[in-house]
Amino acid sequence: MKRNVVVNLLLLAAVAALAVLPLVIGAGDGHEEPFAGADAQAETAIAELAPDYKPWFASLYEPPSGEIESAMFALQAAIGAGFLGYYFGVARTRNRLRPVSAADLAPGADRGGAAEPGGR
Amino acid sequence: MHIAEGFLPPLHAAAWTVAAAPFVVHGVVRLNRQLRENPEAKLLLGASGAFCFVLSALKIPSVTGSCSHPTGTGLGAILFRPPVMTVLGTITLLFQALLLAHGGLTTLGANAFSMAVVGPWAGYGAYALTRRLGGGLLVAVFAGAFTADLVTYCVTSAQLALAFPDPAGGFAGALTKFGAIFAVTQIPLAVSEGLLTVLVVRLLRSTSAAELIRLRVLKEGGVAS
Structure with missing residues (x-):
């Protein structure tokens, strides 16, 4: 595999790992509702800070x-x-x-690398 | 995660709407100019909006044991400058408020101010600063996307703390409370957003170098990083 592709796949793997990690380490354990939305938690916090507040819309x-x-x-x-x-x-x-531009025909230019204009 | 419908007192809701409106209007003007002067970028502009759409729909678990979603505003802010991203971000928020009951119309101004105004500007600032300090393109893109994402939720926390100060601890006490809910949850998600934005810019660099040069993200003559 080309190095470019490997790096892209590694980036995706890192994002996947970051998303799965909280589930694996059980970050939601002990919560009343594990992995609830932060916006729902904010609504609960508002109810604690201002018990009289009623959403008006x-x-x-x-x-x-x-x-x-x-x-x-x-x-x-x-x-x-x-x-x-x-x-x-x-x-x-x-x-x-x-x-095909002149640059691609220059000696030593990698014709297979047409997806990388400008070269490296 | 945005402020839910009706969860800002009317005065606050109106004030944030008034605060966000001029940025949206300015953004529309800049967007029109961008499309007129650089019509080839139309497709890439759509792709930036699409990126914001995808990331705003992904609810991801975080180490705090709750879920939130990234914003996807860093990419468009870096490519097309923050005012254009203000328009794209507001469209995303409107879609979610109208069809998903996520966020809301009365809180649209406040949510647009955090996600579509302050987030993109902070992200663009972090990107530009990193470049000026000699950082490479991808490092700067990561810094920009990470900052845009995290700052958005810091602003959300501050907006709620202003509206609902802690009876004992005042604004600061409430800020700590809302910050723990939004900002801390957001840290790993901001890292994810940074990595995904780097991935997209890497793909753009290999498929759309001409556009990136025209948008002055890449320098003429190839790889600027």
């Missing part, structure tokens, strides 16, 4: 269940990830079909 649309809410979050992530994938597909293809 409710969401116009509330997903009717936790399942539907998670579906909406998945939809949001899918829209974003889908567009990112589209972008990199376009950028890669455009790069590959790029007209």
Whole structure:
């Protein structure tokens, strides 16, 4: 594997490890509701600091269940990830079909490295 | 994690909306100019918004035993400058407030101020400072994304502490309380966001070097880091 790819995979692995670590070490143990959302915890803190406070406005649309809410979050992530994938597909293809420039034909230039314009 | 609907007193909600509004308007002007002067960047601009969309949807467990999500605003702030990111971030917040009951319309101003104004500016500042001090591109990108993410939630904590001061400890007491909920939880997530943003910039460097040069993130003639 090329070094570039290895580094990218290592970055992804580090992010995955950071997300899994709290679950593995049991960071949620002893909590009333392990791994609750920070925003829900803030609402609890507000209830302690200002017991008389009542939210004065409710969401116009509330997903009717936790399942539907998670579906909406998945939809949001899918829209974003889908567009990112589209972008990199376009950028890669455009790069590959790029007209060969003089720099690429220079002696010693790595023709296989067309994905790295400018060289290293 | 944003301030939930109705959870800021009306006066605070109105004040933060007034504070955020000029930044959003300025951002729209800058966004239009960007699109007019540099139409080739349209796709990359969309990708920056998409990155914010994905990261804001990912609720990730943290070492504090609770969950929060990154913001994804560092990338767009570095590539297109903070005002443009203000618009993209506000769109993301609006989507979540309207369809996911996450955040809210009355708290949109406060949430936009933290995530779409202060976060991107702090992140861009950290990025620019690191570059000026001679740091490489990727180190600066990490610093920028990490800072944008973490500062967003420090501002959220301060906004809530202003609205709900501790009866005993006042503003500082409440800030400690909300900071423990938001900011501490956010530290590992900010590291994750930094690493993911570095990954995206590495991919951009190999596929979209021309765009990065045009946006003056990369220098002419290749690798600036």
